[in-house]
Amino acid sequence: MASIRRVCDSGIFECPSRVTGEAEREISVPSKVNIGVFSLSWPIFFQLGFTYCMGLIDVWALGHISDAAAGSVGSVNTVTTFVLMMFSFMGQGGSLVYARMLGQGETRKAEQCYFVAAILHLVLGVVVSATLFLWAEDIAGLLGLKGEHLSYGASFLRIVGGSCLLHSLVAMLGGVMAANGRTRAAMFAAIFTNVVNAAAIGVLVLLPAGPRWGVRGVALSTALATAAGLLFSVWLVFRRLRIRFRRPADPRQVRAHGALLLAFSLPTMLEPAFWQAAQIATTRIIAAVGEDELAARMYTLSVTNMIGMVSSALSQGLQIAVGHLIGAGDLDRIRRISRLTRWWGVTVAFVLALAAALSGSWIMAGFTDSPEVAEAGRLLLWCGLLYLPASSLIMTTASTLRAVGQVNYPALTGILVLWGVFIPLAYALSLPLGLAILGVMIAMAVDENLRALLLTARWRYVSTPRRAGRLVPETAEVPPVGV
Structure with a gap:
């Protein structure tokens, strides 16, 4: 019995709470959130794996179009990958703030922080999306692309870069789910996004009877899949998990939460x-x-x-x-x-x-x-x-x-x-x-x-x-x- 208790106390695996009744109602939020490291980690691994597979599917489809298409998109992907990675780490930084607040039992404060984070991700996502959409051809040219390669790269960057707002919001909602111990929900969102992306590529690019839109079809498939993943994440957060976002009543709270999120x-x-x-x-x-x-x-x-x-x-x-x-x-x-x-x-x-x-x-x-x-x-x-x-x-x-x-x-x-x-x-x-x-x-x-x-x-x-x-x-x- 003592050995079982030691394993539970270690926090590596998820263990049932040992409190009931009044004690359970009085305990702070951590008792209601799964904080077993392994239980949190394995869905994150599959989420990362499915995200990685989405890129592999895109590369495979581009290879079926032409080597020039694959090479051109590979060049501009250095930009989109960097931007998406930044949004992902921004979401993780926010998740740290929410987790600390939830650990203190300050659920209302965390809900206000979700709202402020959503505004930050929205604003930054709009700025980045507009930049990549408007200057896609210039950016592709700076990467050394010319002629046919420039056309392929600019077309892909305009669509995928222009949809960075969606990625920004997905990263924010993923951070909220993770902080609440709902990493499996984020994993299901990644799976759903992959399924939509594969289906869209099949219809828009590879299907003989389809439009066969080439590079533009691969980019549209990625954007549509991200939009579908965002809608699924919204449904998970607000309907399935019933996580609330609260708008701070005091503007000073907005500034304080924003500064804290940026600091992390x-x-x-x-x-x-x-x-x-x-x-x-x-x-x-x-x-x-x-x-x-x-x-x-x-x-x-x-x-x-x-x-x-x-x-x-x-x-x-x-x-x-x-x-x-x-x-x-x-x-x-x-x-x-x-x-x-x-x-x-x-x-x-x-x-x-x-x-x-x-x-x-x-x-x-x-x-x-x-x-x-x-x-x-x-x-x-x-x-x-x-x-x-x-x-x-x-x-x-x-x-x-x-x-x-x-x-x-x-x-x-x-x-x-x-x-x-x-x-x-x-x-x-x-x-x-x-x-x-x-x-x-x-x-x-x-x-x-x-x-x-x-x-x-x-x-x-x-x-x-x-x-x-x-x-x-x-x-x-x-x-x-x-x-």
């Missing part, structure tokens, strides 16, 4: 922006090394990204759970679940990286017939053992730090180490010193492990009993019983 969201958005720029620089370095290495890198990314999705889902689940617990002031349980989740994350990442490395020959055979590309790919998969476990530790530790209010440290650490250590070291090892692709992988291992070390040290510093009291919001009230 901007650093969360900043780090992936610099990370994306670092990936572009890395690609240029690898391209200078050789075409075989570049191709191998592109192929192996599809494998390592899937491993990264597991770590990302686990870190997002942990972030939601810790957000609730910090609002409730349960510091001891935060230490336990963060320690166990970090351990599980590193272990799972190592096992998956080892499995990928051992299956390297089989994996690369599915991508290429070139012995040189296959050999480089196998080397890259073995190098995953050097950095993928550390990457998982970075994600889970950074999520814990952000959830307790330490939002600036992970962002600044990531930016400084990426651009101050990784990029210069990758260039020096791969080109001047002649280590080629291995030099880039060594630099990546140094970068990931150094950041993991710095973040872990920061968490140990702020979570010591002497300093941990500063992490608890002033209005937090510790629940009378465990959650």
